[in-house]
Amino acid sequence: LPAAAGTGPAPRTAPCQGRSFGKVILLGEHAAVFGRHALAAPLSLQVVAQVAQNPAAGVDLAIPAWGVEGHLGFADQQNTLHHALGRVLAELGLAGEDLRIEVFSDLPRAMGLGSSAAVAVAVIRALSNYFSLALSDERVNALAYGAEVEVHGAASGMGNTLATYGTPMLFRAAAPRQAIVLPKPLQLVLGYSGVESLTAKMVAQVATLHRQHPALYDKIFDDIDSLTQQGATALARGDDALLGELMNINHGLLGALQVSSWEVEELVGLARRHGALGAKLTGGGGGGTVLALCGEDPQIALDIVAAMQQAGYRAVRTTLEGESAPRKASP
Numbered sequence: 001l002p003a004a005a006g007t008g009p010a011p012r013t014a015p016c017q018g019r020s021f022g023k024v025i026l027l028g029e030h031a032a033v034f035g036r037h038a039l040a041a042p043l044s045l046q047v048v049a050q051v052a053q054n055p056a057a058g059v060d061l062a063i064p065a066w067g068v069e070g071h072l073g074f075a076d077q078q079n080t081l082h083h084a085l086g087r088v089l090a091e092l093g094l095a096g097e098d099l100r101i102e103v104f105s106d107l108p109r110a111m112g113l114g115s116s117a118a119v120a121v122a123v124i125r126a127l128s129n130y131f132s133l134a135l136s137d138e139r140v141n142a143l144a145y146g147a148e149v150e151v152h153g154a155a156s157g158m159g160n161t162l163a164t165y166g167t168p169m170l171f172r173a174a175a176p177r178q179a180i181v182l183p184k185p186l187q188l189v190l191g192y193s194g195v196e197s198l199t200a201k202m203v204a205q206v207a208t209l210h211r212q213h214p215a216l217y218d219k220i221f222d223d224i225d226s227l228t229q230q231g232a233t234a235l236a237r238g239d240d241a242l243l244g245e246l247m248n249i250n251h252g253l254l255g256a257l258q259v260s261s262w263e264v265e266e267l268v269g270l271a272r273r274h275g276a277l278g279a280k281l282t283g284g285g286g287g288g289t290v291l292a293l294c295g296e297d298p299q300i301a302l303d304i305v306a307a308m309q310q311a312g313y314r315a316v317r318t319t320l321e322g323e324s325a326p327r328k329a330s331p
Contacts, residue, residue: 009094012130015051017125018128019125020122020166022106023117025158027224030221030284030285031221036221037170037229038170039169039180041162041186047118049122053100059097061085085123092143103119110287112282113282113283120143141164147160168181180232187295187298189304190292190316192288192313197286202285244277245278247279248279251279251281261285261286267290275297275300276293276300277293
């Protein structure tokens with residue numbers, strides 16, 4: 001990090017925190033990287049970052065839940081988290097500051113739930129508070145997008161946008177955000193495949209396929225885009241049955257993009273057999289998480305969780321709330 005220590009804004013003496021949310025993609029992953037729409041919503045699972053003065057020289061980054069502990073500048077140079085943090089610090093004029101950054105995450109790493117974007121937003125907000133930068137949401141979002149590009153190589157901008165603004169939305173890169181108010185709670189189950197979903201790898205894989213057969217894959221992206229926009233209408237109307245069917249179709253199209261896995265297919269099958277209205281992978285694929293829409297009967301969610309757990313997977317219930325949907329995490 002090139003700048004000399006002490007050249008940035010004056011820090012506060014006490015540690016400061018920043019918060020953000022993870023996300024689920026209901027419809028549209030991968031197609032969104034190619035300029036189409038995606039439908040996504042924030043999870044109640046949070047990430048909290050804390051920034052404090054480092055008694056040692058330099059920047060230390062720790063994410064205990066992920067087994068991350070390292071010194072910026074001396075860590076493995078292939079560590080994309082460190083590259084992303086270095087980029088953020090440089091853009092904020094904080095390169096050379098002595099900082100201890102700790103991140104506490106409810107989100108599992110590399111499971112398609114926007115964990116890297118949530119970490120970026122939480123850390124940026126903590127830095128803003130610690131150095132009294134008063135960063136706007138727009139600036140936080142832009143910085144987090146840059147960090148996402150550093151981590152994944154290419155990014156739609158959806159993860160950082162959800163983590164920043166914390167509202168369900170129909171998202172399209174470079175287009176105005178279209179927030180959606182849920183008319184009622186949406187009951188979901190998250191089934192973790194146990195296989196890390198490396199978004200950068202899966203995005204690159206789909207990009208390669210697109211270059212080889214652009215017309216074929218553009219047709220798939222267009223089909224995903226169409227059902228995603230229908231899904232936004234269904235979500236806003238509270239039409240769970242239609243939303244679930246669209247999720248099922250979307251999962252089939254993601255299979256055509258070759259981003260599923262046998263663990264994902266087993267979880268999808270378990271969810272559907274035990275009453276899910278719709279079930280699909282969420283996120284980059286290649287593993288990661290399966291999202292099941294459970295309708296209004298709480299027993300269906302319980303049955304799906306039990307079936308997934310009996311098959312050896314971790315599964316959790318979650319709810320996207322209606323009028324009280326998770327709001328933007330406080331700065």
